[in-house]
Amino acid sequence: MNNVLLHSDSQVDKLGQWLNGNGGDGLANALSDPDAIIPVLKEAGLRGLGGSGFPAYKKWQFVAEQDANPDKYLICNGNEDEPGTFKDAYLLSNSPHQVIEGALITALANNINKIVFYINPEQKVSLEKIRNAVEQWQTSNFFNQLETALEKPLNIRVMASSGHYIGGEETAAIESVEGNFPFPRGKPPFPAISGVHGCPTLINNIETLANVPHILKNGAPWYQDLGRGDSAGTKIYCLSGDVLKPGVYELPMGTPLSELIYTHGGGMLLDKKIKAVFTGGASSTILTPKDIDVPLDFDSVKERGSSLGTGAMIVVSEGTGIVKRVTEYINFYAHSSCGQCPPCKTGTFYMSQLLNKIDTGQASQFDLESLINLSKILPGSGRCHLLDGAMHLVDSSLMHFIDEYKSSLRP
Amino acid sequence: MSNETAMNGSISYQEALGKYHIQKQSEKGFPAVELSLDEKQLLTEFHPDHRHETITNLQVGPNKGDRCHKQIADVLQADSRIDAADLAGARIRETDVLVIGGGGAGCAAALMAAESGAKVILTTKLRLGDSNTVMAEGGIQASIEKGDTPQSHYNDTLKAGHQKGNKELIKKMVMDGPETIRWLIQQGMQFDLNQFGDLLTRKAGGTTANRVVYFRDYTGLEMMRVLRESVSNSDIDVWDYSPAVELLSNESGHCAGAIISSLEECRYIQIKAKTVIVATGGIGRVHLNQFPTSNHFGATGDGLVLAYRLGAKLRDLDSFQYHPTGVAYPQHLSGTLITEGVRSSGAFMINALGKRFVDELKPRDIVAAAIIRECREGRGVAGNNGMRGVWLDTPGLEAGNPGIIKQRFPKLMKLGLKSQIDITQVPMLIYPTLHYQNGGVVIDENGQSSIEDLYCVGEVSGGIHGRNRLMGNALLEIISFGRRAGAHAAKNRKSRGHKQISIDHISNLRRELMQNGMPMSTKSPLLFPEYAQYDSEKNITIRNSSTPHCGVCD
Numbered sequence: 007m008n009n010v011l012l013h014s015d016s017q018v019d020k021l022g023q024w025l026n027g028n029g030g031d032g033l034a035n036a037l038s039d040p041d042a043i044i045p046v047l048k049e050a051g052l053r054g055l056g057g058s059g060f061p062a063y064k065k066w067q068f069v070a071e072q073d074a075n076p077d078k079y080l081i082c083n084g085n086e087d088e089p090g091t092f093k094d095a096y097l098l099s100n101s102p103h104q105v106i107e108g109a110l111i112t113a114l115a116n117n118i119n120k121i122v123f124y125i126n127p128e129q130k131v132s133l134e135k136i137r138n139a140v141e142q143w144q145t146s147n148f149f150n151q152l153e154t155a156l157e158k159p160l161n162i163r164v165m166a167s168s169g170h171y172i173g174g175e176e177t178a179a180i181e182s183v184e185g186n187f188p189f190p191r192g193k194p195p196f197p198a199i200s201g202v203h204g205c206p207t208l209i210n211n212i213e214t215l216a217n218v219p220h221i222l223k224n225g226a227p228w229y230q231d232l233g234r235g236d237s238a239g240t241k242i243y244c245l246s247g248d249v250l251k252p253g254v255y256e257l258p259m260g261t262p263l264s265e266l267i268y269t270h271g272g273g274m275l276l277d278k279k280i281k282a283v284f285t286g287g288a289s290s291t292i293l294t295p296k297d298i299d300v301p302l303d304f305d306s307v308k309e310r311g312s313s314l315g316t317g318a319m320i321v322v323s324e325g326t327g328i329v330k331r332v333t334e335y336i337n338f339y340a341h342s343s344c345g346q347c348p349p350c351k352t353g354t355f356y357m358s359q360l361l362n363k364i365d366t367g368q369a370s371q372f373d374l375e376s377l378i379n380l381s382k383i384l385p386g387s388g389r390c391h392l393l394d395g396a397m398h399l400v401d402s403s404l405m406h407f408i409d410e411y412k413s414s415l416r417p
Numbered sequence: 418m419s420n421e422t423a424m425n426g427s428i429s430y431q432e433a434l435g436k437y438h439i440q441k442q443s444e445k446g447f448p449a450v451e452l453s454l455d456e457k458q459l460l461t462e463f464h465p466d467h468r469h470e471t472i473t474n475l476q477v478g479p480n481k482g483d484r485c486h487k488q489i490a491d492v493l494q495a496d497s498r499i500d501a502a503d504l505a506g507a508r509i510r511e512t513d514v515l516v517i518g519g520g521g522a523g524c525a526a527a528l529m530a531a532e533s534g535a536k537v538i539l540t541t542k543l544r545l546g547d548s549n550t551v552m553a554e555g556g557i558q559a560s561i562e563k564g565d566t567p568q569s570h571y572n573d574t575l576k577a578g579h580q581k582g583n584k585e586l587i588k589k590m591v592m593d594g595p596e597t598i599r600w601l602i603q604q605g606m607q608f609d610l611n612q613f614g615d616l617l618t619r620k621a622g623g624t625t626a627n628r629v630v631y632f633r634d635y636t637g638l639e640m641m642r643v644l645r646e647s648v649s650n651s652d653i654d655v656w657d658y659s660p661a662v663e664l665l666s667n668e669s670g671h672c673a674g675a676i677i678s679s680l681e682e683c684r685y686i687q688i689k690a691k692t693v694i695v696a697t698g699g700i701g702r703v704h705l706n707q708f709p710t711s712n713h714f715g716a717t718g719d720g721l722v723l724a725y726r727l728g729a730k731l732r733d734l735d736s737f738q739y740h741p742t743g744v745a746y747p748q749h750l751s752g753t754l755i756t757e758g759v760r761s762s763g764a765f766m767i768n769a770l771g772k773r774f775v776d777e778l779k780p781r782d783i784v785a786a787a788i789i790r791e792c793r794e795g796r797g798v799a800g801n802n803g804m805r806g807v808w809l810d811t812p813g814l815e816a817g818n819p820g821i822i823k824q825r826f827p828k829l830m831k832l833g834l835k836s837q838i839d840i841t842q843v844p845m846l847i848y849p850t851l852h853y854q855n856g857g858v859v860i861d862e863n864g865q866s867s868i869e870d871l872y873c874v875g876e877v878s879g880g881i882h883g884r885n886r887l888m889g890n891a892l893l894e895i896i897s898f899g900r901r902a903g904a905h906a907a908k909n910r911k912s913r914g915h916k917q918i919s920i921d922h923i924s925n926l927r928r929e930l931m932q933n934g935m936p937m938s939t940k941s942p943l944l945f946p947e948y949a950q951y952d953s954e955k956n957i958t959i960r961n962s963s964t965p966h967c968g969v970c971d
Contacts (some may be wrong), residue, residue, distance in 0.1 A: 171914075247924070276931070327501060330501070330919075334919065341915075
């Protein structure tokens with residue numbers, strides 16, 4: 007547990023300490039052969055750890071191939087605002103240097119000259135720590151070497167995001183960096199082609215970036231061996247809810263859910279039974295007790311009809327109302343919808359109204375049927391994935407707990 | 418009471434009464450007294466706060482490791498009354514500002530919030546005004562006299578609190594004093610006036626100036642009368658018989674409302690609020706150290722428990738005020754308050770030997786400790802029910818100022834009648850009564866606790882009075898900080914877009930309790946005190962030690 011990203015050598019404030027411990031070697035290796043970075047990542051099998059699970063090297067290749075525009079952007083996405091997810095804040099505030107070194111290697115690999123740390127404004131400690139750490143890097147030798155390798159000045163900006171949930175979406179983040187309200191954009195064009203001010207833009211999650219220096223230092227086979235089964239690397243799981251010891255746990259990718267809850271999380275609070283686990287924050291789906299053995303990696307969780315998402319596991323015990331939980335999430339989505347797309351704006355609002363009605367015992371069978379119908383027709387009608395995420399959650403809860411919905415109806 | 422008064426002998430009621438008369442007639446008054454112990458030593462040896470066996474260290478929560486009275490620790494470290502499952506189908510109401518508590522602080526806060534345009538719900542455990550505010554007799558402090566200044570008020574308050582009060586809070590309160598009186602008068606409150614219509618003032622124990630304004634000996638009752646009317650004439654939505662059983666929190670730990678137990682409907686209701694003001698009062702009904710209390714039936718420390726569970730920092734949990742003059746006899750009235758105003762007006766306290774033993778206008782903790790000392794060292798008067806105490810020399814006061822008791826202290830007259838004593842002729846037997854919780858939730862100058870969107874005002878908050886409160890500062894505090902919190906909470910009523918509003922913070926409490934191996938069997942908040950039965954034949958009170966059925970849906 008906690009072998010790489012959360013290792014005590016990684017959790018340091020001073021650049022000197024970081025370079026004497028785990029740090030520096032990855033960047034040095036990268037500087038010695040920048041063209042080898044992407045192949046190493048490809049071989050290692052690093053995936054986007056912000057929720058997509060998309061192979062990191064593919065995204066990078068798109069950006070690396072762009073050479074028409076002299077400026078390229080890297081947005082280090084620390085907007086993290088999903089319920090139950092707190093890993094990025096933990097990484098930024100406890101180990102800023104490994105994140106920054108990851109960002110620098112990424113910039114080198116993709117010939118990026120503008121790095122933006124895009125951080126949730128509620129996370130004041132993260133903002134302060136990363137600002138402080140960036141200053142230390144800017145006066146180090148590495149920084150000069152990087153600029154020489156890039157053959158252009160390297161600009162690093164630390165900015166607070168708008169604090170809106172939707173601001174974490176890739177194209178919304180681009181709007182935010184440009185100084186606008188984070189309205190998601192339609193795709194294409196994809197950010198890799200045209201992002202911030204029309205420049206090629208790469209957007210990576212904080213945890214993804216934090217892995218990069220370690221892979222470059224220790225090599226792809228080492229990273230692959232860290233995972234269990236077919237999975238590579240480690241994953242930071244955010245365990246919360248009705249467990250005895252909630253918190254962040256860095257475990258091999260593919261660690262079974264049961265091991266996370268019972269071995270590391272200390273078991274269930276008051277020894278109650280598990281009723282459900284909301285995975286990956288709210289934009290994912292529900293696992294039930296029959297899935298307790300599922301290895302927590304992107305593919306295995308997907309096979310169970312759910313998704314790993316950010317690695318957040320919100321454990322809910324018997325005695326908790328699923329309808330109430332889902333209602334709270336959908337209330338959040340209704341509040342978070344940017345309002346651009348009418349189906350999302352009105353759809354989440356109406357779903358929230360229906361769910362509140364059901365939750366407070368005032369709904370009829372007709373209301374439940376409306377809810378079911380909406381959850382079928384709404385997905386896919388928004389520009390970004392907010393609406394889809396909301397509907398998948400409702401759909402998943404309807405699939406597993408339809409009886410609970412029915413029993414909440416007005417007699 | 419009986420534990421505390423298990424002392425080395427004492428003098429019988431009749432014998433002491435005899436000595437009292439002889440002394441009074443022969444000397445026509447009493448000389449000034451000097452304490453034979455210094456004040457610090459007196460407090461250490463005799464004040465109930467200093468009984469080490471009643472103090473423990475908290476094991477869970479934000480004040481982990483801090484000193485706390487054992488009985489308070491028991492309620493702070495108890496399990497919640499409710500579970501998430503209890504909320505299935507619970508009705509949900511939404512408001513801008515939720516005020517929990519219908520006493521003076523709650524009403525003042527609600528009025529200010531409503532005046533600022535916020536939608537306000539005020540919930541109260543019993544009925545609006547059923548509170549300790551109505552029990553306040555002596556008056557309210559404000560530096561309005563010529564020659565008096567807020568600076569002197571500040572100095573007196575800080576000194577009486579043994580220099581432990583929060584200076585910023587005291588400063589705000591004393592500066593608010595005159596304006597507070599003006600506001601109360603605007604609400605319609607009456608005060609005792611002189612022939613020219615000016616406010617009459619008197620001196621509180623431990624102060625340097627005449628600073629207490631009052632109305633008879635039921636200032637708090639009069640205050641509550643006008644506050645109730647003002648609330649009734651506003652748009653504030655008042656929910657009677659609706660105790661809060663838990664606060665609601667969001668995913669970042671902000672306060673986001675409360676769960677109300679509707680006693681009339683026997684069901685839980687969720688109130689989601691943008692800001693919450695807790696004004697639930699103190700904890701006297703827990704009967705710390707088995708002391709009788711002057712407190713109202715509802716003073717069970719509910720707000721303290723709810724705020725602590727949400728992570729609010731508390732302070733001075735080992736410091737309580739024992740009001741020197743509680744009724745000691747007859748027993749069914751024991752603990753009933755006799756206002757400090759009686760002593761301010763010149764009444765002495767006399768021990769069983771007929772001697773004065775302390776300057777009656779010393780701060781309350783000193784006077785209370787002095788009374789306990791007299792009783793413990795055998796100079797107390799024994800009532801015929803095992804109760805001990807000392808005399809409050811009301812006949813002496815009446816002799817010096819004929820008619821004063823009837824005119825100024827009608828409530829005391831009535832208390833005498835209930836006790837079948839003519840207090841103008843016979844002194845009353847008194848003993849300290851548990852009166853006030855000096856500590857409480859740590860707040861800032863707007864009444865905000867360490868938890869976002871949670872305000873705490875009145876006795877539930879701590880810091881203003883340090884480790885001992887002056888007479889008249891409680892009424893000032895509830896209005897001053899009640900108004901501050903109300904105005905600020907209304908201004909702060911932003912829509913937060915909470916991801917989740919729930920009672921999830923209860924899991925943190927349960928987690929900590931489990932990890933510390935603490936019992937999960939007791940539940941809090943108490944909501945209602947243990948029932949006691951008065952046995953009129955034996956003239957004793959029997960307290961039921963089992964958990965009472967309180968009418969809540971559990």
